[in-house]
Amino acid sequence: MHTIQSVAEKTGLTPDVIRIWERRYNVVAPERTPSNQRLYSDDDIERLNLLRRVTEQGRRISAIANLTNEELKDITDTLRPQSRPLTNSNLDVQQSISDAIEAITELDPIQLERILGQAFISLGSVGFMMSFIAPLMDQVGDLWRTGAVRTCQEHFSSAHVRSFLGRYMLESNTDTKGPRLIAATLPGQLHELGATMSAVVAAQIGWNVIYLGAAVPLEEILFSAECKDARAIGISLGYPMDDPKIPLMLEELVQGLPKKCQLLVGGSSTARYSGMLSRLGALEITDLEHLSQTLDSLR
Amino acid sequence: MHTIQSVAEKTGLTPDVIRIWERRYNVVAPERTPSNQRLYSDDDIERLNLLRRVTEQGRRISAIANLTNEELKDITDTLRPQSRPLTNSNLDVQQSISDAIEAITELDPIQLERILGQAFISLGSVGFMMSFIAPLMDQVGDLWRTGAVRTCQEHFSSAHVRSFLGRYMLESNTDTKGPRLIAATLPGQLHELGATMSAVVAAQIGWNVIYLGAAVPLEEILFSAECKDARAIGISLGYPMDDPKIPLMLEELVQGLPKKCQLLVGGSSTARYSGMLSRLGALEITDLEHLSQTLDSLR
DNA sequence: AAAATATGGACGAACCTTTGACAAAACCGC
DNA sequence: GCGGTTTTGTCAAAGGTTCGTCCATATTTT
Secondary structure, three states: OOOOHHHHHHOOOOOOHHHHHHHHHHOOEEEEEEOOOOEEEEEHHHHHHHHHHHOOOOHHHHEEEEEEEOHHHHHHHOOOOOOOOOOOOOOOHHHHHHEEEEEEEOOOOOHHHHHHHHHHHHHHHHHHHHHHHHHHHHHHHHHHHHHOOHHHHHHHHHHHHHHHHHHHHHHOOOOOOOOOEHHHHHHOOOOHHHHHHHHHHHHHOOOOEEEEOOOOOHHHHHHHHHHHOOEEEEOOOOOOOOOOOHHHHHHHHHHHHHOOEEEEEEOOHHHHHHHHHHHHOOOOEEHHHHHHHHHHHHH | OOOOOHHHHHHOOOHHHHHHHHHHHHOOOOOOOOOOOOOHHHHHHHHHHHHHHHHOOOOOHHHHOOOOHHHHHHHOOOOOOOOOOOOOOOOOOOHHHHHHHHHHHHOOOHHHHHHHHHHHHHHHHHHHHHHHHHHHHHHHHHHHHHHOOOOOOOOHHHHHHHHHHHHHHHHHOOOOOOOOOEEOOOOOOOOHHHHHHHHHHHHOOOOOEEEEEEEHHHHHHHHHHHHHOEOOOEOOOOOOOOOOOOHHHHHHHHOOOOOEEEEEOOOOOOOHHHHHHHHOEEEEEOOHHHHHHHHHHHH
């Protein structure tokens, strides 16, 4: 049994709203303590959560207050797939990025989580990664190189953002029948955020993503592509940018490529291999939108 | 048998609170000396610790005082979907681990996700990590060393499990007021799964975890501990086990430790530094259950 | 003697409840 | 599009409850 306060925290509603919904629409009927304080059951919490979700989708509380939990679930399910520019809310992206950087320098995981969650909701997954995560991590990287951000702060932000994205990678990677993409970074490349973002985008548009993480040996990338009959391999190139082995590795990758498997290369240091990539028949990915289009044309 | 003062230290409650909880809610019934002073058993301490955790999660003591220890444990496991008719029953852990290994060799993310999710639900978060993830990753590591599992399969499993756990790390790390733990691995140590599991456990029992990820330079670990006023630093030691720098790094860590900050070291290769750790005043963590107890006694 | 402990009482901060009012947003008839 | 109406979240006031803390006093341990 939960008090109204803890129910508020678990549902994201305010105690005021919970009470007024009960008073006006009888959405729940919590028990009472001998002294008349409300005590909510787990079922009540689930119902309130459902009601919040449906109201957030634009329905009025008065119109849905007397629906059963089952009917509410149906509504959330049917409206879910319609991807959302829904609240083109007035979120100030640059401000949010600054806030995130502050949370990072403060090493404050709770604050950072709050900011990421908010940005994700108002920008949608692709917009979130393109116009929030990518610039955020670029700025953190720059600040780190100039010494304004310490190594531990940079590590902290990567770890947190990676976990944040990982959640959506797993949740959206559910299509067994979609074409396969292998996502990884090359040996020596430890920053896997670019690869993670690609994986999320690909999974969201129906690809079956096999995510291998950072620093995967070439023959391992090629082996997985071959035995899983991958349609594409996505490689993210970041720092260090000047590794002399990169051209050799790219060449080796292309030579070992299974039939019908396309090599995609993206990331901040892709530009300097531009010529070589097109010569090899690999595709240079400029951003996540471009990735999304390219994948669509490959499937 | 323990006096009220030592129980207070072991539970983080004040003697006043312990007495008033007994007076008002009969939460424990300690024995008495002939002269009427309270004598607490280990069971009493465990119960008081559980009660503290649950009250810190926002429930009122009056609402939970008459629950059994089992019920309290269920509540503490915030991430476990309530009700556990499945517990221990129809899940063959060893079989599930084998299934997971098969999904890993098949590089099948969807199947792997399904198996992990199922095990998580039936085992609860701590049981899941202790009796499922830990042995699973041990077995994968062994198979990799003997060549039965390829590098790409090992990478794939780490990446997937890391994302899976990362989700719960973020979701349960919500307590701003809890004591702080810095979780990381040392330079040269790239396997961060142990650190991630520690972070999840600590967050679940009300600590405020700052997760820095793998391969964090010593001065960065110390800096974060200092500026966030951490109560403890958790270091996970795994492969490579024979790195000669490890003793030096541990020593340097202890010397730079802020006041009131305890160094905790866990992981598969901890045993060989056992003597040195106790000499330095660091604590050796044998498993996640032990970690949970140690953190309780440190707060 | 000094430090801990026991008991019961008292207090204040935080929290909860009900009622009513109000402004912004959404809706509707035109 | 535009006024009038309804819906809806928020706030305030006034009074009750919960719970940790503190105090006074007596007893025990060190």
